[in-house]
Amino acid sequence: MAAPRVLRLHQDDNVVVAVDAVQPGAAAAGVNALERIPKGHKLAAAGIAQGQPIRKFGQVIGFAGRDIPAGAWVHEHNVVLQEFERDYAFATDAQPDQTLRPDEAPAFFEGFRRPGGRAGTRNYVGILSSVNCSATIVDFIADEIARSGVLADYPNIDGVIPLHHGTGCGMAGAGEGFDLLTRTLWGYASHPNLAAVLVVGLGCEVLQIARFKQSYGIAEGAQFQSLTIQESGGTRRSVAAGVAKLRDMLPAADSCRRTAVPASELKLALQCGGSDGYSGLTANPALGAAVDMLVRQGGTAILSETPEIFGAEHLLTRRAESRDVGQKIVDIIAWWKAYAARAGAELNNNPSPGNKAGGLTTILEKSLGAVAKAGSATLRGVYRYAERIDRSGLVYMDTPGYDPVAATGQVAGGANVLCFTTGRGSVYGCKPTPSIKLATNSDLYRRMEEDMDIDCGDILDGVTIEQKGREIFEAILRVASGERSKSERLGFGRNEFVPWQIGATM
Structure with a gap:
């Protein structure tokens, strides 16, 4: 044997x-x-x-x-676990911007150019709730559009998607929680994967649509419309009004066409969920190799999930382009320690039972494997949750570790494609941003092949990290160009819009 x-x-x-x-x-x-x-x-x-x-x-x-x-x-x-000193060594490993190697050609994908210059990988029309009180109406409008068959006349639209959430009222009208939610809603309303958006409110909620439009300088037109249930006259009239507004918006959305766009326009969200002992050996470092390829093309990768980089933050501070960028990571960790303490919790309450069954013992071990998703590029910026990403290269966004909440922040920040590594088998999908699933082991890939896009377990059998990274990078380009990921084929994304509820609910 x-x-x-x-x-x-x-x-x-x-x-x-x-x-x-x-x-x-x-x-x-x-x-x-x-x-x-x-x-x-x-x-x-x-x-x-x-x-x-x-x-x-x-x-x-x-x-x-x-x-x-x-x-x-x-x-x-x-x-x-016990406390021990970490050497943050700010910016000591920072390197000049990566450039294409002699064996690499400029990469392109077929995407949608939007007003203002940003590029989308999908061409959806979204229906966004301002408050949970309008969530069901948002679903009713989307269902009515689906039943009508009208989208058959608009083949260039990927679909009409409802995006509703659990807050928007019972909260302070100013402060951290309110700012975070409005920033998230604006990130989706202006997302390059959405050709047009209808925002639906109740009418009396804290997050008023009129104030929202004023804050972000939004004018209603072919790309943005809104209504409230109270002004429209109730449920049935609101659904009818919403359907009518969408019908008016569909022709302009359908006029969008894919065109060649450089890979530098890709903003890749990095996620891991249901991790196991193989995550830090296979899928995460392979995704890191793909990130390095994307960064050399001038693209952007967004690392997140602050509770799941806890214990590995010193690896990021060393790669920060400056002490100021690295210090932001340290400050975020300090905020999270206080945030967890207020709730009677600790950051090291991770890993989850599934993570432990897969071989991960401590949050430090999990975090060290998770950071491998970020490759080797210099850290160029640190962003608040849902803040618009305006720098290229490797960046960091402060989010919870809970996958739907973390990914919602990344998408609001502008992520137009997402890679998600998993060792236990997460079935997460995301709209309007396509999610590519990377299995850390071949047993999982075979067991859940309908959900997994790429098997990274063959790294254990001799495939190199660089080879698998190239496979992932090429898959990113194909999906960005319109190839549907497994989660898209299964229809995921209707219920995965989950903004971070950070403030008091009153």
């Missing part, structure tokens, strides 16, 4: 990762396993005394909660 495969990820590591399940007594990494080590989990490659650091990726992922003998399974039963 062949010896089980294990990986030592850095010469300083005192644990190895089991690529295959390791049975008791089996030889691996120069030691004999004392117990069964599940796939994706960690085996002690040497004895680790109680209180000593446990190292993976060459970084501290936790500390031995008791003496761990060589060959033991290393997981939550014998690993603890």
